Amino acid sequence: MLKPEDFYQALRDAEVAPIEGLVKKALAEGHPAADILNLGLIGGMSIIGKEFKARDLWVPDVLLAARNMKQGVEILRPLFSREGQKSKGRIILGTVKGDIHDIGKNLVSIMMSGSGFEVIDLGIDIPLEKFLAAIEEHKPQVLGLSALLTTTMLEMKKVIEAVRKSPLSEKPYVIVGGAPVTEAFAREIGADGYGADAVAAVEIASKLLESRA
Ligand code: B12
Known part of the structure; x- marks a missing residue:
């Protein structure tokens, strides 16, 4: 089961390695990319959003989380792309x-x-x-x-x-x-x-x- 709290922890880390590791591990365990995105990354970011609103986090914390989130999303991006298909x-x-x-x-x-x-x-x-x-x-x-x-x-x-x-x-x-x-x-x-x-x-x-x- 993917836990938003795990992704939250990794999003808060000063390094990008934890979030990259978590996304890759989830993929290796066979979780669909859409679940890793929705339950994991977006789930983790919504906890950050709540803490930001409650002023438990500040802009630099959120900036760091945003950078980490982007790295995580980049790993998933190729799995959502369909190059070479006729444009819709x-x-x-x-x-x-x-x-x-x-x-x-x-x-x-x-x-x-x-x-x-x-x-x-x-x-x-x-x-x-x-x-x-x-x-x-x-x-x-x-x-x-x-x-x-x-x-x-x-x-x-x-x-x-x-x-x-x-x-x-x-x-x-x-x-x-x-x-x-x-x-x-x-x-x-x-x-x-x-x-x-x-x-x-x-x-x-x-x-x-x-x-x-
Ligand atoms: C990350 C973040 C930041 C980061 C942004 C980094 C980045 N590269 O994006 C940083 C730190 C830079 C930031 C800055 C600020 N932020 Co900010 N931020 C957030 C936070 C925590 C998360 C937003 C996010 O990425 N969510 C995750 C994504 C996946 O969700 P989403 O954006 O909603 O997108 C989904 C849908 O909405 C939809 N969608 C989005 N776009 C589109 C477009 C189309 C066409 C469609 C169909 C759908 C769609 O699909 C998406 C995927 O599912 C939110 C809290 C929140 N609850 O939203 C506050 C929040 C948006 N920020 C807020 C504020 C106040 C600010 C600042 C003014 C803070 C400050 N004092 O400086 C500045 C504003 C700077 C500016 N001029 O824009 C407030 C806004 C309050 C308000 N009423 O307007 C929020 C709500 C936090 C809060 N509760 O106080 N922030």
């Missing part, structure tokens, strides 16, 4: 302006690639002009916006409005996500879809593209 559609992903959280967005990126989408990841702290320029250049079918702060959630509304108002001939569907985002908020700001996690992100993007076909 193109998606542009980015964390909105003012927000530097990217762990969740990166997981969405991995799951999308693994499910056959071509992913263009713009990164973090992306101003709306950059989203618009990327849409014009890459002509994606879907735009995925991530926000982890209640303040930056509102930036998603601005991006959606700008996409809708833009003179682009083929406008992408816009899907949104991130810990503070809800289905109701997504509807309120005019998004085409909302995903509570990376698996839901793939489901909603696939459904939107099927409805267009």
